[in-house]
Amino acid sequence: MSKQNGACAYEYCGNEVFHVFEVFINVRLQVYTKKINGIPTLNSFSGLGFRLHLQQIKPMSTAQQRKLDAIRNDLFSGDDILVAKAIGLCEEEGSAALVEPLLAFYASNAPESLRMRVADMLGSLKVSNVETYFLQALANPQWKHTHKDIVGFMWSTGLQPVDAVSQISDLAASGDYALTFECLTLLESLEDPIPEEQLLESIAVIHKAISDASNNDFKTLLNEYMNVLNYQRAQSDLND
DSSP states (O other): OEEEETTEEEEOOTTOOEEEEEEEETTEEEEEEEETTSOOEEEEEEOOSEEEEEEEEOOOOHHHHHHHHHHHHHHTSSOHHHHHHHHHHHHHHOOGGGHHHHHHHHTSOOOHHHHHHHHHHHTTOOOSSOHHHHHHHHTOGGGGGGHHHHHHHHHHTTOOOGGGHHHHHHHHTTSOHHHHHHHHHHHHHOOSOOOHHHHHHHHHHHHHHHHHOOOHHHHHHHHHHHHHHHHHHHHHHHHO
């Protein structure tokens, strides 16, 4: 079964194993999903940077898949009682596969009280292999109103998106002070080495944003962001 929602696409096929190739190519983020003995599918998303990542998804039992599908259906049912129940089950399951629909729900016009429950969950995740879902959400222009919060979720859950720093920097240069502040906070929290090409792309983007900025407060914030990038590059040179 294949399901698509917003900026994300994922494939399900019972107990079969999939290889997922994620290629971040300059200004387009392309996700190739290839079934072992089937035909590749292609979905494109906006993004920045270069990354080639190979991930093998462990097969899921039919019972597990049906349970997750039922949770998703209730989450988007429009019935507040069913939605609240689905959110509670998401908390109990703690499955990475539920992160994408939770992000989609947070970006929706659902009741604020339910969205805040989901926000609390997204900001305190204890599951692995979820970084891709957050980056795809950030690449979705229809979810622009949630980008600041999503970057905050990434920081609070301790994610280390070093291969997507140029994507984060592109957001930081967008002209939104609050979003840039969240991007700076995330950048400062990165402990893993940042690839040089990510740093160079980011420095170029932020340098242009500083030149174009007319608001002094925003320009000051961008300069702080640039200082962190330059520090990271200097640290990278020392380690080479």
